[in-house]
Amino acid sequence: MKVYTESFELVIPISYESTEVIETGKWGFQKPETAFMTAPCEEACPAGNPIATFIYLIGEGKFGKALEAVLKENPFPGVCGRVCFHPCESGCNRNQYDETVSINVLERYVFDATVDQSPKLHPALNSDPKRIAVVGAGPAGLSCAYFLALLGHKVTVFEARQEPGGVLRWGIPEYRLPKSVLKKEIGRILGLGIEMKTGVVVGKQFPIESLNQFDAVFLSPGAGVSLPLGVGGEGLTRVWRGTDFLNRINLGEKIRAGGKIIVIGGGNTAMDVARSARRLGSAVTIAYRRTKKEMPAVTDEVEEAEQEGVRFEVLVQPVEIRLLKNRKIRIKFQRMKLRKTSREERARPIPIKGSFVILEADRLITAVGEGVDLSWIPQDLREKGFIKSVHSLETKGRRIYAGGDAIDQQRSVVTAICSGKRAAISIDLSFRGQDPEEVFTKIRAGSKEGLSMEAYLKGRERGIWEEPKGVVVYDQLNTLFFKPSERVRTGRIDAGKTLKGFSEVHTGLSSEGARLSALRCFSCGTCNYCYNCYFFCPEGIVSFDPVDQTRKVDLDHCKGCGTCSRACPRHVIEMRLIS
């Protein structure tokens, strides 16, 4: 370094040389490390959605890239963005600051904003592709097929109905999930070269033994059989089963449901039945044996049913159904009360002796749960009304796996996707002779159920899986850089039009709403190029390229002060001691 000391220039102590030759980085005892972490929303998502990443991309207006990011982990952003019970939002760190980020409707926006696009999906190279049969084209089966295809395998899907989709197609009504959305997403999945055999009932047209010709089988027949009430009069023609009712609506049948309908049940099917019946012009009452608080249905669904004029009769259980002379039916309900025991999670309804309620209606629709048709399933694969599988989703059958609503697990679309993904990875690992449980511990998004396909693929390529990333907790964020803002909510069609037909009730986000909503995301553990480390670095040695999404630190000149780590609002940078 040269300091000028002669002539005019000597007066002011100035240097025109660079100090770069001085390796100040050697002074430090710690270095910043970009520690991309898992956000709590990502941990909470059973599908392992890369939420922070896709929300960042929405905020940047890169919707195509956002879609690509989601599709790495979840083949159904359009479906999940509409019908998911969004456990991610309960996990959101922003809950502890003001209100959760609208993750669910942002996922929907990824689909809505790219509805005209068809991103190219890139299956991994696989030198030894296997043939796998998937039985049942619901969310679990289609997800399993999708991920197996992404892993380079050849998949054949057997579907008993004339169209794929399962509960998404035949259960969920159009006003919650338009058929066009489902069609688009299934089309994208099948575009991977998956063979789809519809109208083929395994166990009838296709003997179950014939599945032996495949290297592995995934059973995902779903739970489509309405459970009986177990009450006298259930067989009357005035009594319908909820799944049949929804199925007929989804087939496009014109149904005369009746002027006054009673729906029995408190789950999502009951809500779907009740709200569909409202759209057919009926007055609807839901009868449930516990209170609204204990209903297994998603809270939003219960609230919306109520907003649409569905009445609730709670703490009642049917004991008898009779047909009256005027062709109406009379239902006798036992009044119930709740007893909470410390061991049980949910309060138990018990009858109040001698207390009854009588209700009259034109029709009764039951929605007290759905069972699995196990008639074609070998005896040794069954247990307590389900197909029995262990955590890795293997059954007792050789290379036979099972998932979705047919196994004993939480019933939701996202859980089904989760099991489809897990089974795909299990099956792939079985061909490689590796223990799935061991690999799962490395590729989990956090400590819950969701697995990261991206992490799996990365390790699969290298032959070894790295330790999983930690989950960012609220206290690790630097909230000084955030300011309170209101949660952005989905739009809705006019209240007056809600019951006029089966048009989708929620209209999603406007582009501005999506942008504002995306910018509310703390992006926990994921760099969103906020430039804080760049601005706060006293050495000026952080460089950025948001276009290429690279962030570099000149470690030769990093003194390890840790300012960047403290200034990072989202806990992306961790200081590590130099050994």
Next chain:
Amino acid sequence: MREFMTGNHAVAHAVRLCRTPLIAAYPITPQTPIYEKLSEWEASGVIKGIMMRTESEHSAMASCIAASLTGVRTFTATSSQGLALMHEMLHFAAGCRVPVVMANVNRLLSAPWGFWADQLDSLSQRDTGWIQLYCENGQEALDSVIQAYKVAEQVYLPVMISLEAFFVSHFMEPMEIPDQEAVDGFLPPMNLPHRFDMEKPGFLVPVVPSELYRKYRHMAQTAMDSVKEVAVRVDQEFKEGFGRSYGIVESVMMEDAEIIIVTAGSITSTARVAVRALREQGHRSGLLKIRYFRPFPREAVQQALRGKKKIAVIDRNNSIGGGGIFCQELRAAMVHSSDHPLIYSYVAGIGGTDVTPEVIQKIALDAIHRTGPVDESIWIME
């Protein structure tokens, strides 16, 4: 143009007349009227520059240094605690050889808290490498700012102009405001020989080896030494342009004086009255006003006091453990004098207490009656 105004506003007028394009400051009593006046003028367009309202005096000085290095004239004003906060940057300004001009309204330093006149704030900064001068009244403050730019821009050292709280800053007096044209003629646009250049990026204050550091300090010392000559020349030029001059020191009725009162700042004008009164009472007294404190005008002081027997230095400041600061410096300047005068140190007016003509007469009489030397400062407690 003649106007009735305060010393603070006189300073503001001088800054306006010098066409200073960058003012960076933080308000503090009793300097605030300077800040307010310049703000007002910035808003109304009377001054064309930028007024930076910085978050602290430290930042104000940092801004002035940086701006000055781009080649523009800069100004700041502060007082007391603000100046103390600026301390670190004062060294940088002098070390970077920037011709920043600052007005400091002399106010006591805490604790305890107060706002009153006391020169300790600026005298505490005597070793920072700044040129320092002390003004007797508002007119001198106005004229000194204009002179200061001319001196600073020749020697590349910053200048601090001190005017005492309230006695100068707030007292209203009739003052002469020079014409813009005349000031433009006296003070050419600033022309820094080297400065920040986008074409040739450099960085300031690099690490230097010991020898180089020594060299820079020595160069600054040499520049400071040259001020004594430059300041006299500039003062002379000012006289030619505006009819007023102050010198670096001023002698009043010194020829036959047996007792010399030495003052700096506002006490000087009171002392002028006191000296006349003493003479009327038959005491041959004289007055030496010290205007420049840095560089200390050693030769001028030696020359003015040649042959004098008794000197009474009045300090409105006290270095605890050391005594009146002007007296310390004056004694050091006179140490080799063959006349060996008796130099008495009087500390008066501390914390803004009044120093009336009667107090000054008492000090003179006290000195006259003493026969031997007194090492310590004598505190005037009335």
